[in-house]
Amino acid sequence: MKLTGSKILLECLVQEGIDTIFGYPGGTVINIYNDLMDYPIKHILTRHEQAAVHAADGYARASGKVGVALATSGPGATNTVTGIATAYMDSIPLVVITGQVPTPLIGNDAFQEADIVGITRPITKHNYLVKDVKELARIIKEAFFIARTGRPGPVVIDLPKDVQMATCKFEYPDKVDLRGYKPTYSGNIRMIEKATKMVLQASKPVIYVGGGAALSDASSELQELAELIQAPVTTTLMGMATFPKTHPLSMGMLGMHGTYYANMAVTECDLLIAIGARFDDRVTGKIATFAPHAKIIHVDIDPTSIKKNVRVDLPIVGDLRDVLGKLVKKLVEEADEVKGLVERGKPWLEAVSAWRKDHPMFYKTAKSVIKPQYVIEKIRELTAEDAIITTEVGQHQMWTAQFFDFLKPRTFLTSGGLGTMGYGLPAALGAQAAFPERQVIDISGDGSFQMNSQELATLVQYRLPVKIAILNNNFLGMVRQWQQLFFDKRYSQTCLELPIDFTKLAEAYGATGLRATKPEEVEGVIRKALETKGPVIMEFKVAREENVMPMVPAGAGLNEMVLAS
Amino acid sequence: MRHTISVLVENEFGVLTRVAGLFSGRGFNIESLCVAPTLDPTISRMTIVTSGDDRILEQINKQLNKLISTIKVIDFTGTDYIEREMAVIKINAEEKVRAEVLRIADIFRAKVVDVTARSYILEITGAPSKINAIIELLRPIGIQELVRSGPVVLGRGTKAWKAV
Numbered sequence: 094m095k096l097t098g099s100k101i102l103l104e105c106l107v108q109e110g111i112d113t114i115f116g117y118p119g120g121t122v123i124n125i126y127n128d129l130m131d132y133p134i135k136h137i138l139t140r141h142e143q144a145a146v147h148a149a150d151g152y153a154r155a156s157g158k159v160g161v162a163l164a165t166s167g168p169g170a171t172n173t174v175t176g177i178a179t180a181y182m183d184s185i186p187l188v189v190i191t192g193q194v195p196t197p198l199i200g201n202d203a204f205q206e207a208d209i210v211g212i213t214r215p216i217t218k219h220n221y222l223v224k225d226v227k228e229l230a231r232i233i234k235e236a237f238f239i240a241r242t243g244r245p246g247p248v249v250i251d252l253p254k255d256v257q258m259a260t261c262k263f264e265y266p267d268k269v270d271l272r273g274y275k276p277t278y279s280g281n282i283r284m285i286e287k288a289t290k291m292v293l294q295a296s297k298p299v300i301y302v303g304g305g306a307a308l309s310d311a312s313s314e315l316q317e318l319a320e321l322i323q324a325p326v327t328t329t330l331m332g333m334a335t336f337p338k339t340h341p342l343s344m345g346m347l348g349m350h351g352t353y354y355a356n357m358a359v360t361e362c363d364l365l366i367a368i369g370a371r372f373d374d375r376v377t378g379k380i381a382t383f384a385p386h387a388k389i390i391h392v393d394i395d396p397t398s399i400k401k402n403v404r405v406d407l408p409i410v411g412d413l414r415d416v417l418g419k420l421v422k423k424l425v426e427e428a429d430e431v432k433g434l435v436e437r438g439k440p441w442l443e444a445v446s447a448w449r450k451d452h453p454m455f456y457k458t459a460k461s462v463i464k465p466q467y468v469i470e471k472i473r474e475l476t477a478e479d480a481i482i483t484t485e486v487g488q489h490q491m492w493t494a495q496f497f498d499f500l501k502p503r504t505f506l507t508s509g510g511l512g513t514m515g516y517g518l519p520a521a522l523g524a525q526a527a528f529p530e531r532q533v534i535d536i537s538g539d540g541s542f543q544m545n546s547q548e549l550a551t552l553v554q555y556r557l558p559v560k561i562a563i564l565n566n567n568f569l570g571m572v573r574q575w576q577q578l579f580f581d582k583r584y585s586q587t588c589l590e591l592p593i594d595f596t597k598l599a600e601a602y603g604a605t606g607l608r609a610t611k612p613e614e615v616e617g618v619i620r621k622a623l624e625t626k627g628p629v630i631m632e633f634k635v636a637r638e639e640n641v642m643p644m645v646p647a648g649a650g651l652n653e654m655v656l657a658s
Numbered sequence: 659m660r661h662t663i664s665v666l667v668e669n670e671f672g673v674l675t676r677v678a679g680l681f682s683g684r685g686f687n688i689e690s691l692c693v694a695p696t697l698d699p700t701i702s703r704m705t706i707v708t709s710g711d712d713r714i715l716e717q718i719n720k721q722l723n724k725l726i727s728t729i730k731v732i733d734f735t736g737t738d739y740i741e742r743e744m745a746v747i748k749i750n751a752e753e754k755v756r757a758e759v760l761r762i763a764d765i766f767r768a769k770v771v772d773v774t775a776r777s778y779i780l781e782i783t784g785a786p787s788k789i790n791a792i793i794e795l796l797r798p799i800g801i802q803e804l805v806r807s808g809p810v811v812l813g814r815g816t817k818a819w820k821a822v
Contacts, residue, residue, distance in 0.1 A: 211672075211675065214672075214675060214676060214679055215679055215683045219727075222671065224671070239726060271726060272729050273668060273727055273728050273729045274726045395724070396723070396724075397720040397724050400713065400717075401717060
């Protein structure tokens with residue numbers, strides 16, 4: 094049967110099992126939108142293309158499926174760029190479909206033309222311009238395969254209008270053949286044997302976990318390994334929810350705003366097992382003093398991540414579940430030696446406990462003013478274990494990482510690599526679309542919230558009951574903090590002087606607005622929001638000049654943390 | 659250190675931009691880049707001359723491999739290989755230097771491919787060092803225009819690199 098390009102696209106999405114997409118119509122995708130009405134695909138109309146991509150991203154992070162976004166050519170396509178770059182930096186599987194002007198017009202500066210394939214080349218795992226309808230089914234098959242396999246990432250398909258209208262026989266290929274793309278899943282057994290030896294020789298091991306563990310759903314293997322060898326575990330922002338923060342071996346986050354004890358443990362350890370992490374500068378601080386006494390084992394599916402920033406003694410390329418599974422198996426075979434290791438490691442765990450006792454993660458409580466950290470702790474207390482938390486970027490994001498006890502994988506969605514303000518609300522929207530019954534909460538600042546606040550309309554329209562907690566300090570708090578600490582309190586352009594009534598904003602969109610100005614009102618507001626059926630903004634007027642502490646100043650080593658005074 | 663890398667890539671739209679963009683985006687250096695289709699018209703072969711320390715070269719290799727369009731990456735450094743470059747040189751050939759130019763061309767086995775009353779065009783192939791040498795000899799005589807192809811390389815011996 095012959096089908097048009099736009100129908101082929103939709104057939105392919107159905108065959109890929111896609112039931113929800115996020116997008117925004119326009120001239121060069123009008124054919125797709127017309128055909129969409131006849132397909133069993135739910136389309137969520139965001140109010141900005143950037144939000145459509147973040148929503149697809151949140152959907153993907155929460156569900157583990159590929160997220161799909163659709164936008165028109167030109168400005169529609171360029172609006173997706175921040176969303177795509179966000180997903181690329183955090184390795185999130187997305188397929189973003191953009192309309193393009195008809196092929197004869199490409200290159201002529203036609204109306205709403207932009208070279209989106211050129212623009213997105215460095216921020217996609219791969220991208221395509223479809224020039225012939227006969228290639229379309231194969232390209233879509235490849236795009237989904239590339240997006241979800243290996244180290245995941247976003248793939249853009251640019252689809253000119255005349256290709257959407259052209260017809261050809263439709264057949265969805267059942268497999269892909271990409272001779273240049275063959276990710277390594279199975280960890281090399283010799284390397285794993287070497288790793289086993291290194292682990293068994295260690296006395297002060299630390300496991301350092303990144304977002305790869307979330308992407309590969311390796312939480313249970315990770316926990317098995319940590320418990321078997323009794324190694325303390327620290328995670329990056331992206332690895333946060335993969336290891337329960339209340340676990341006795343958890344040291345919380347490391348790096349710039351990590352815990353003192355995690356950073357000291359990394360500095361003093363003699364074996365660092367890096368799992369699906371990429372030694373980002375916010376994690377390592379000064380490279381020269383990062384884990385100076387440690388042998389480093391680095392497990393990652395992407396060879397380019399290994400030895401990019403730090404020296405590595407033993408690289409293992411492969412899927413984390415496979416590698417960790419094999420490693421645990423090898424270690425179990427050496428039960429006696431593992432016993433010795435655990436025995437040897439006892440003083441090490443005591444040292445970590447002592448650091449934790451000396452400098453725990455804490456904040457000064459207050460009676461008259463709401464502390465932002467208190468709000469975050471209360472949200473944890475009052476929400477379900479599997480509640481999905483998203484954040485924007487800034488102080489509130491770091492406080493969430495520090496004070497929210499994440500317990501389940503895929504419950505913390507945040508823009509780690511790119512650090513995109515305005516990510517959290519649309520990501521929450523996407524996560525809620527994936528899991529209509531679960532609690533989804535966007536923890537936000539007043540600055541970030543205003544970067545995509547238009548998505549309140551989408552929440553209300555689609556009855557997505559996302560709860561938004563705005564920690565309102567009337568500042569761009571993180572930059573203000575840096576100005577306070579490193580620029581003599583010269584608050585250049587970080588005071589958002591206009592006080593906004595966020596509860597009225599909520600009401601304007603048909604959502605519910607609640608406000609707390611005193612600590613004793615916090616719990617009531619959160620309870621009421623969680624009981625409310627639709628979307629809610631909770632506005633918390635918080636201490637204005639609270640800082641995120643402790644902190645490793647830029648360029649300093651992890652052992653040079655500035656502690657809260 | 660200087661490295662010569664061959665990259666077998668899908669012969670498709672935009673692949674050169676992917677490779678060039680990778681180098682510029684990550685701050686890697688490209689000294690020269692040659693590209694043309696191979697015997698198999700669906701595959702192109704790029705020869706890239708680059709430089710950097712071991713860590714950078716490891717990243718270049720890995721990053722090139724990571725591109726979906728890349729089929730194979732071969733770093734010839736430390737192996738036995740043939741390196742050839744072509745230069746085409748338009749040189750001053752006034753009466754008093756005409757014979758000298760021809761003598762130099764003869765020594766280097768360069769061919770004269772265009773002649774006018776006041777100029778020659780020489781065509782020369784060889785290792786880049788040989789090209790450098792003839793350029794240095796010709797420079798005082800007056801090179802008017804020069805084009806170099808950048809080197810292409812092939813490993814010595816019977817072993818051949820195939821795409822898959």
